[in-house]
Amino acid sequence: MRAASTPATTEVYSPSVVPEHTVVHELPGRLRCRTLRIRTDEAYARRLTTLAETDEGVTKARVIRSAASVVIEWAPSLPPRDARARLVELLRDAEMASDLATKPAHPLQEGRRPRLVLVGLAGAVALVGRLFGFVIPAPIGALVMLSASIPIARRAYRSLTVDHRLNLDVLDITAIALTTMRGSLLAPASIIGLVEVGEAIRERTARASRRELLDLLDSISETAWVVRGGERHQVPIHQVRRGDVLVVYPGDRIPVDGRVLEGRALIDEHELTGESMPVLHEEGQLVYASTLMREGHLHIAVEQVGGETQAGRIVQLMREAPVHDTRIENHAGKIADRIVLPSFLLAGVILVLTRNPTRAASILIADFATGIRVSVPTTVLAAITSAAHAGVLIRSGRALEQLAAVDTIVFDKTGTVTEGRPAILDVTAVTPEVSVREVLQIAASAEQRLTHPVAEAIMRYAAERGIAPGRRSQWHYDIGLGVRARIGDADVLIGSDRLMEGDGVEVSSITPADGARRSQIYVAVDGRLRGVMSYADLVRTEAKQVIAELRDRHGMDIHLLTGDKSETARAVGHHLRIPPANVHGELFPEEKAVVVQELHRRGRRVAFVGDGINDLPALAYSDVSVSFGGATAVARETADVVLVENNLAALPAAVSVARDALRLVRQNIGIVVGVNLLTGAAATFRGLGPTVAAVIHNGTTVVSAVNGLRPLLGNESHRRSRNHRAKEANLE
DSSP: OOOOOOOEEEEOTTTTTTTEEEEEETTEEEEEOOOOHHHHHHHHHHHHHHHHHHHTEEEEEEGGGGTTTEEEEEEETTTTHHHHHHHHHHHHHHHHHGGGGGSSGGGTTTHHHHHHHHHHHHHHHHHHHHHHTOOHHHOHHHHHHHHHHHHHHHHHHHHTSSSSSSSSHHHHHHHHHHHTTTTHHHHHHHHHHHHHHHHHHHHHOOSSSSSSOOOOOGGSOOOOEEEEEEEEEEEEEGGGOOOEEEOOOOOBBBBBBBEEEEEEEEOHHHHOOOOOOOOEEEEEEEEEEEEEEEEEEEEEEEEEEEGHHHHHHHHHHHHSOOOOOOHHHHHHHHHHTTTTTHHHHHHHHHHHOOOOOHHHHHHHOOHHHHHHHHHHHHHHHHHHHHHHHHTTTEOHHHHHHHHHHHHHEEIIIIIIEEEEEEEEEEEOOOSTSSOOOHHHHHHHHHHTTTOOOHHHHHHHHHTTOOOOOOOOSEEETTTTTTTEEEEEEEEEEEEHHHHHHHTOOOOOOOOTTTTTTEEEEEEEETTTEEEEEEEEEEEEETTTHHHHHHHHTTEEEEEESSOOOHHHHHHHHHTTOOOOGGGGGGGHHHHHHHHHHOOOOOOOOOOOOOOGGGGGHHHHHSSSSETTTTHHHHHHOOOOOOTSSEEEEEEHHHHHHHHHHHHHHHHHHHHHHHHHHHHHHHHHOOOHHHHHHHHHHHHHHHHHHHHHGGGGGGGGHHHHHHHHHHHHHHHO
8 A cells, every 4th residue: 555645745955955855755764865966967966866876775766857856765674754855965066066077975984085094194103112011101092092092983883873773883893992901002093993994995886776777758859840820939858748749850859749730751760669670651550759760850749758658658667677785795784784683692601701801802803794895896896897897888787796696687679689780791793784892873873872771781881892983963862762863964763672663673583592691782773783782781790700609618598679670680690699488579668578587487597688679578577688889879878898898799798807807706705704703702702802813814805815916917818808809990
């Protein structure tokens, strides 16, 4: 049952610092706030998103620019008054932060560098004093250590009073307090220093706990041309209503779902439907928001707007997608948390039996917490850095962990395993009077300076063979059909079978060598067919080898999805040696997500590789979403993993880096646990001073952290591999 919302209330704060805002909906653990600053200032919205998602008290955060609102979910145990105060802090910090790189994610992080410097100096002075008989006055030492440990104390207090549990921070602050009270500065200084370093590294690896969602409709112009009273008026897009008639021109993105009333146009739908070629739309046909008009112009009767459009429904699917937050660092931290209570119990027993707080403090120091909190994030950061050198951006530790566990990879076809643009495969002369070279020159002469993808493919093909276009005196382009041109004394037709048949040129006897994989364009001169050119959306040169490596070396199950025709999908799947049962064609965006969900139901861990708007639901529902640096902005920003160089060859390397990192994490946890178990046993039965325990414990932490840097040793080979791929691309 849905809980009733509280009445809308307005919080009053200084408008010079906190933007004017209204809490419009409030439930236990959840707030929805509206402020116009989110809609009008994209940079502010980004800052607010990042600050909210990295705030320790926030479990989920979503900024919705189109609605000028932010939805934040908190731990249910957080009192509503504290939640509102935290929200105001976030709004204020986003207002004041001019650069996310210099703005801490949470107030507790402020002053980390001064604290580390202070602790380092105190520890150094204490060490020098021990060597030369100099002693820092106890009040001064205690003040320094307690001041530097305030963030740890706050986290410990919150864990005890809000979460009602013991965690690593409680253990750390207890050990710091006991050793400081006994006059030791080296032990608490080392604990504070390593905790702060571990937290700093962890923050570097934590992008956002919730995947970033861009509003698809932001890519559409904010205004539209509407026909009213027989005249065209430019109005804001949010004023467009059902029943309005819009006029759309070449180069514009269609802002609504609607039906064509007048005109004809070529529309690029590949980002929405996966269709690799522009589609001709005429009177009576449906067109969709976010698709791009390449040529022509249309009058469109509006049927759906905003969130009701196909693109809007894709956004909704993404918002409803499950969110995974199982970062390796969090998992390791939970393992460490489990030993907190046993450590306290053992320290308590030692204190009761020996009446010696120093030995009890040694037990608390010899825990697994700090070693795990430093070594695991270090390994993750090193692995992410190593992947970056291989041309792969891995957004977070969570993405690295999920990528290591993937056993199924689903590829979109268009623009992912294919180039996403047509290419000429071959040119054939059908009469002896004209050579192949002459056929190509005639076509290039007629198609020059046209922006149609096939025309661009013809020009590229001719240029690669050193054929320059000749002069054309007259020409006319029929949208969706082809070109009529006057070249010299000849009338030339370049285009589809429909164009040829309309002018009485017989082409029915010409069939492609592989009709499932290629289309044809015909060349006629003075009413006679002279040549045929075959074209197709080519499979990426690296795709076959990459898929073979993923399948044979990494044991992946490979699937292929597309909105393109099923026969085209099967032909590409056959070329890539993907089983026919794993090839799915003619899918709508939501149907791609259904395929991913079905694989989940079979117990598979799924990575989806795509680059267009039509791939977004599948990207959102996958365990790991993969896209390209040159993909659509929303696909690129939604993806957990980005192949920066638009080359699939980096994907197997990313999988290897992720799996090696997980093995290294487990190895480091073994090192930390093993050594600290021995240290704890020695402290229990033989007695160890806090300083000795701290040296052993911190030495183990340093060893495991250095071991975690091993992924960086592969950077040179990654650089050589990237250079080799770049050279191959240049040769092509």
